[in-house]
Amino acid sequence: MGCCRRALRHALAGLLLALLSPGSSAADFGHLPDNITVLEGESVVLRCKIDEEVTHKAWLNRSNILFTGRDKWSLDKRVSLINSNTSHFSIQIDQVQVADEGPYTCTFQANNKPRIAHVYLIVQVPARIVNISRDVSVNEGDNVNLFCLAVGRPEPTVTWKDQKYGLVSEGEFLDITEIRRQQGEDFECITNNGVAPPDTRKVKVTVNYAPSITDVKNMPAQLGKMAVLRCEAMAVPTAAFEWYRDERRPVEGDSTLRIKNEKTRSLLLFNNVTEKHFGNYTCLAYNRLGASNASMLLFRPGAVYGRGTGHHVGVFSAGVAVMISFSVSLLSM
Template identity: 30%
Template sequence: MAIEGDSSNSGKNGVIPVTNVVVEEPEFTDIIENITVPAGRNVKLACSVKNLGSYKVAWMHFEQSAILTVHNHVITRNPRISVTHDKHDKHRTWFLHINNVQEEDKGRYMCQINTVTAKTQFGYLHVVVPPNIDDSLSSSDIIVREGSNVTLKCRATGSPTPTVKWKRDDNSKIAINKSLNVHEWDGDSLEISRISRLDMGAYLCIASNGVPPTVSKRIKVSVDFPPMLWIPHQLIGVPSGANVTLECFTEAHPCLRFKEYFTVEWIPPMLWIPHQLIGVPSGANVTLECFTEAHPTSLNYWTLGEGQMIHDSKKFKSETTLGNPSYKTHMRLTIFNTSQSDENSYKCVAKNPRGETDGAIRLYVSPPTTISPGPATTESQRRDTWDTRGSINNTTNGHPSVYILDKNSRMSSNLNDIGKSEQKSTDNSKGYNLPIEISKV
């Protein structure tokens, strides 16, 4: 603005001479830089102005339509906001301070000079937030029945929006369904169709968005299934006076304490018995075997005939070995110095809260053999040994296999070489009578 006068007439008219005065309006001297800051940090936005004069500078949050500061005064009630300026700077710079930045602080910030026509400029504040998994909206450790469908959920927050992927803790493949197995799965949900015991284990939900740190959640999946048994030899023959060991392998999950087994409701399980009939010469030792699968791990024991539980003694020794995976169990029963009185049906039993199963092994003990004067073939010797007993009745489902143990040899021979295992469920009726024919060797 300029004010002009005539100095030549000043003396005559008594007017004080006036010189030309030019007043410059304020201007911005620099842009407001866009800033990216992690949540929780402090940030400072700068607005530089020259020729401010008596005008004032104000800071506003544009998206929130909120006036934050005017000149040296803080208008907002947000205690994290403050303002400072450098008086000694040729171009005075006004700083907007935001402490402990939160995600809601993101957006455009406007620096304004209150001229007649307001002058403004903008700077953008980007707030990045590390990923966080919301436990209240995500799955936790679960126990499911084998064969059911399972959905695991993992909800993550952050800015930018995190991506979620799934892995197994042991780096094995994830079985999405029968035809799809993957090492990793993307998405905040993981669906497994008809889950099996092989899918049991820990699953990792991993969330990342480029802002460290990456976070993960470990979800343990337990798969319950009825006990299952494998019996390598169901018919065992030993000579009188020999020791014999009976074996049974089990798999079960969950594990059952003995005191619990009287109070739970049982579900029919399954059973595998490799050998149902075992023959040994008198005086030999023999081991019966049984294999089971169950989860929780089953309570395993042996019985004699239909009921009497077998305890360790000079005559019997039972062993139970956990397999890999842990839901597999190998049961063994050794009978020492077998005699005719040891001929019986031996049962391996497995129980857990999901079911109960048992498998029978028939043991035959042959008397000491005598050598006939004339030559005898292997076939006739076996027929002489077994024909006196007639047909052997099988009390379990499937085709039994016959094992003969020679007292003078460490080798046992499978006479009928069937090579089939028995799979049994408590749903099956008992009392199958299957005659056993000893095949030629």
């Protein structure tokens, strides 16, 4: 019996392949759509409507026979026969894979005439990012090269968007030449192919630069009162601060003064101003990339600071100090 069954299968397979060969005279019928689209991982049903008296019927994928009647030929457990009667002959494919994409054929013989219906299964895969640059830290003036690789069916688009200015760049690669400190931010990669919501990921770009003193405050002070000198600096990494009296002597040794450092500024606090406190003070802001300094005055109310005192802004880089001095005069009332 086994030999007869195998012989019957081979004979049927030969008949089916002959019917589907280019020279076949079999007529198509329109009970299947031309294309069926399904997402990867989902299930799909291929329905074949039969409206005539049938003697033989089969489902094929390309030249591979899946079913002949109720007899399953496919070894794939994901493929099952869900309907086989006088009016319908349908199969289901579970957990659809990209490899399942392609042509499928329902064929049957009715009234001694072969009937064939074709359908093409299209498998779509949502766009997703599979590899992206790590967060980077660079020095101002360096070149930055970011990448974002994505997959999907149909082929997805890849777009870079900066979060600060909303500028958009198309393509997997984002190149920034001689990056400036203002460009330090999150850059978002967006990939989309219209199958599912876009997939997005971000890369943080940190731009390091030497301190730049942005604000200083000269302070009129009254004897016996409190006073504050303020020094603000922008830098990445965050600047550290030091204070000097007359640009030479650190103030840390003076118990009558207190330094309060915050994230981007330093305060020199005078709890009880005396005569010895009046004069010139220098704030130094520094990090591993360089330094900047500025001088300011603690003076008596009503005094006009001008020629005779120095207001200095210095930048130190690679051991070289450049000092720009603005000379003004001090006229005592």
